[in-house]
Amino acid sequence: MASTIKDIARLANVSHTTVSRALNNSPLIKEVTKRKIVEIARQLNYTPNYNAKSLVLQRSHTIGLFFTSLSHGTSSSFFADTIRGVNSVIGIEYNLFVRGIDDYEDYSTIHPKRFDGIILMSQSDDDNAFIEHVVGQEIPLVVLNRLIPDGSFVNIVSNDREGAQHAGEYLIKQGHRRIALIEGMKGFKSAEQRRTGFLDAMKTAGITIPASYIVPGRYSTESGYQAMDALLQLDSPPTAVFCSNDDMAIGAMNAAFEMGIKVPEELSIVGFDDINFSMYTNPALTTVKRPIEQISAHGATKILERISEQCAGEELIFLGTELVERRSVAARSE
Numbered sequence: 271m272a273s274t275i276k277d278i279a280r281l282a283n284v285s286h287t288t289v290s291r292a293l294n295n296s297p298l299i300k301e302v303t304k305r306k307i308v309e310i311a312r313q314l315n316y317t318p319n320y321n322a323k324s325l326v327l328q329r330s331h332t333i334g335l336f337f338t339s340l341s342h343g344t345s346s347s348f349f350a351d352t353i354r355g356v357n358s359v360i361g362i363e364y365n366l367f368v369r370g371i372d373d374y375e376d377y378s379t380i381h382p383k384r385f386d387g388i389i390l391m392s393q394s395d396d397d398n399a400f401i402e403h404v405v406g407q408e409i410p411l412v413v414l415n416r417l418i419p420d421g422s423f424v425n426i427v428s429n430d431r432e433g434a435q436h437a438g439e440y441l442i443k444q445g446h447r448r449i450a451l452i453e454g455m456k457g458f459k460s461a462e463q464r465r466t467g468f469l470d471a472m473k474t475a476g477i478t479i480p481a482s483y484i485v486p487g488r489y490s491t492e493s494g495y496q497a498m499d500a501l502l503q504l505d506s507p508p509t510a511v512f513c514s515n516d517d518m519a520i521g522a523m524n525a526a527f528e529m530g531i532k533v534p535e536e537l538s539i540v541g542f543d544d545i546n547f548s549m550y551t552n553p554a555l556t557t558v559k560r561p562i563e564q565i566s567a568h569g570a571t572k573i574l575e576r577i578s579e580q581c582a583g584e585e586l587i588f589l590g591t592e593l594v595e596r597r598s599v600a601a602r603s604e
Contacts, residue, residue, distance in 0.1 A: 273314035281310050293318070318363075332365045333573060334385045336400070338393040340370035343455035343489045345517040347545040348562060352391055352414075355566025359574065371396075377403040385409055387573040391566070392416040393458040410576035412569045416459045419586075424572045426565055426587045430460050430542075431467035433558040433591030437512050437540045438471025440556075440593055445602040446510040446538060450483040452497040452522060454514035458489075464514045464542060483508055487518045494518025498525035502537075509537060509602055516541035516548045516557055523551060523598070534600035544594050553597035560591050 275293075279286040284303065292299045292307040299307075335356055337344050353368070360366060367385070374380075380388075380403060387410040390397065394416075401418070404411045411423040418425050441449050451468050454461030465484075472479050482504055485497040494513055501507055502525065513519035519541030523533055531537050533553060541548060544559035568587065576582070 273311075273316045275316075277314060278307060278310050278316060281314075282307050330365075330384055330386055331363060332367050332385055333360060333570075333577075334367045334369070334380070334388040336388060336390045337368075337370050338391070338397055338458070339372045340368075342372070343393060343458055344370075345489050345491075345515065347517055347547065348489070348515070348543070351545065351562040352566045355563035355568075356389060356570040358563075359567050359570035371400050374400075380404060380409070381407055382409050387411070387577045389414065389566075389569050389573050392418070393455070393460060395459070396457070408582075410573060410580075410582075412573045412576070414565055414569045417586075420584065422582055422584055424569070424576065424585045424587070426569050426572070426589065428560045428565060428589045428591055430463035430560065430591070431470070433542065433560060433593075434464040434467030434512070434514075435471045436467075436591070436593050437542065437558050438468045439475075440595075441510045441512065441538065441540060441599065442471065442475045442477065444510075444538065444599055447477055448483075448506065448508045448510070449477070449479065450485065450501050450508035450511045451479070452485050452487045452494055452501075452511060452513045452518050454487060454518075455489045456486060461489075461514055468512050487514060489515050489517060491517045491521035491524075494521025495525045496521075498522035499529075502526065502529050502531060507537075510539070510599070511537070512540050512542075514542055516543045516545045516555060519555055519557065519598075520547070520551055523555070534598050538599040538602070540599060549596065551598070556596045556599045557594050558591050559594050561589060565589055 275286045275289045279289045288299060289307055292304040377400060388404050390413045392413050392415055405422055413423055413425050415427060417427045453465055485500055487493040487497050511522060513522055519539055522539055526533050526537050533539055541555050541557035544557045548555040548557050
């Protein structure tokens with residue numbers, strides 16, 4: 271039969287309230303008493319009953335991790351990095367519930383009795399209805415990846431526009447003038463920001479990008495392959511391509527390889543995100559580091575703070591990007 275708090279209290283000769291506080295590391299309990307109780311709990315192989323604890327505290331011990339969509343525009347690497355970041359912070363006392371917003375016809379099942387807090391990896395303005403619902407339910411909320419001013423929640427974003435601009439400037443500095451863009455998922459704010467940053471760099475340098483050099487993508491390896499295949503069949507193909515994420519850049523490199531185009535000798539490629547696999551491509555991928563794992567871990571830390579302190583209010587956090595130079599770009603004289 272499993273040990274209970276009452277068993278520990280009897281052996282320690284204290285109240286079960288004192289035991290509960292000690293096991294939850296309360297500052298109200300003296301250190302010597304806390305150590306004694308923890309040792310007794312260890313000897314008894316005591317395991318907390320989270321179901322009973324949830325009833326007492328009116329908590330579900332569940333944190334929701336939501337994406338705009340799991341089936342459209344969320345690459346496997348982006349998904350894995352997000353999960354890894356959140357999981358590195360949230361302890362085993364919490365269950366992590368992962369879902370795409372587009373799976374829901376309505377949000378009636380999203381309520382405080384089911385979720386102690388929610389982390390949203392947001393990509394689109396279409397998420398606003400979900401955000402309004404969560405705020406209205408007074409569930410602690412952290413929104414990642416998309417800037418949403420004047421919100422009563424934590425908002426953590428990276429400067430994608432600046433990162434894409436630096437990527438464009440880097441290719442120009444290497445002597446490239448025929449530079450193409452493989453865009454991200456249509457309707458996603460990250461895709462819009464990266465397109466704008468890239469075009470800012472071209473405009474500043476006085477470089478006109480023909481319409482045929484801007485090709486749509488879907489943040490997937492396959493779409494990067496298809497986009498590069500289309501670019502390389504142009505009468506005057508580009509000498510460099512900026513891909514709006516690393517998955518598409520890897521697909522683009524594969525398309526070039528199959529067509530006998532050498533990277534970077536004949537074609538330079540830059541990605542965005544700096545996923546783990548990007549350093550192991552051949553050649554290793556030059557990319558813009560956007561710390562998704564760090565952003566997600568930071569979001570998890572913030573949601574735990576909001577849950578434990580039961581605080582609200584707006585908090586905006588910016589994390590910078592960084593160009594990581596590897597071997598997929600070569601200098602060119604035109």
